[in-house]
Amino acid sequence: MRSLAVGLILLAAGSRAAGPPALTLLTEDYPPFNMLQAGGRIGGSATDIVRELMLRSGVRYSIELLPWLRAYNRAVLEPHTCVYSTTRTDQRESQFKWIGPVAENPWVLYARSDSPRELHNLEDVRRYRLGGYAGDAVAQYLIARNFDVDLANTDVQNVRKLQAGRIDYWATGKYIGAQLVAREKAANLRPILTFNTTFMYLACHAGSSDQLVAQLNDTLRKMQKDGTVAKINARYLHD
Structure with a gap:
């Protein structure tokens, strides 16, 4: 015991x-x-x-x-x-x-440097195809507002899709966008609009x-x- x-x-x-x-x-x-x-x-x-x-x-x-x-x-x-x-x-x-x-985490839209369009707000891209990635809050935000979002498996794929003209804009976080553009040496891409901060x-x-x-x-x-x-x-x- x-x-x-x-x-x-x-x-x-x-x-x-x-x-x-x-x-x-x-x-x-x-x-x-x-x-x-x-x-x-x-x-x-x-x-x-x-x-x-x-x-x-x-x-x-x-x-x-x-x-x-x-x-x-x-x-x-x-x-x-x-x-x-x-x-x-x-x-x-x-x-x-x-x-x-x-x-x-501010959210931004990237465009190619040769894009002629001037954007004032998110509604200005309503009729264009935007790049996002599956499960990401940025993409979910845009989809919920009925934007045309082409989903990738990773955000770096959107850098390449934008360069190739497969999407018109890329929606991403401000800081990761800058990191991925530098990593991919995509000097022809630039942020043109901040549309939300989370x-x-x-x-x-x-x-x-x-x-x-x-x-x-x-x-x-x-x-x-x-x-x-x-x-x-x-x-x-x-x-």
Whole structure:
């Protein structure tokens, strides 16, 4: 009987020591917020913010880089799983519990440099074909407003489609657009219109602990207040 009691005490102590389950953090290649860096390390401004957030909060975690739709769907379906950097929209609101924002993301339209059209607002491209990619909030926003959106599997494909004349404009985030244009050496493409500004979050499975979510949000607010977030962003985000 004594050995059973001792065993139960040790089991309880072990459970307390283990703490809450580790979080699986999923992301995509979406520079400069999240991206694969030299040596196979996952980095970027949002990744650095999330890493510091987990460190300060004492939360165990791992990070995986996946195609966007796989990462997003896993976070919807799998407990103790989060996805970033996720644009917070009305359609997505109930699917997750939200920590953030971790990034601000203006949306822009790119055109070829030889495009003769002058744009004043989004309605000016109503009759043209726009490039977006599957599952992305920018594309979902435009589709919901009945724009003609030609979907690609990745955003970099839209750089090539715009250069080839297969789409008339490319709708994307301001910072990733600049990164992909530089990466593809697409000097003939330029941003011509900013049509929305959104905020991106760490989006966690809907069954996540309210206490944990509140703790992470509180820690993130402290990081914003003490200048940590601004210092990280200054390393990555350039106009």
